[in-house]
Amino acid sequence: MLDELIVILTDTVGVPAEDIGPDTTPEQVELDSLALVELSVALEEKLGVAITERELKDLPTVGAIAELVADRTGRA
Incomplete structure (x- = not known):
């Protein structure tokens, strides 16, 4: 999923x-509010997974986002 x-x-x-890994923070890849909305869409x-900008904003790393996506889609 990552x-x-x-x-x-x-x-x-x-x-x-190459700048993105599981421990990368949203700030490191410049995921500001607009980018989080775009990512959500x-x-x-x-x-086919609905994750709000607010949910994405609360996650500390790209790996955590991938885990949430995996949970919601039922895929690893």
């Missing part, structure tokens, strides 16, 4: 994939 999330982040926010469109 790999899929990295692709979505790269496509949505434009951060190079992209997750729903690409993976």
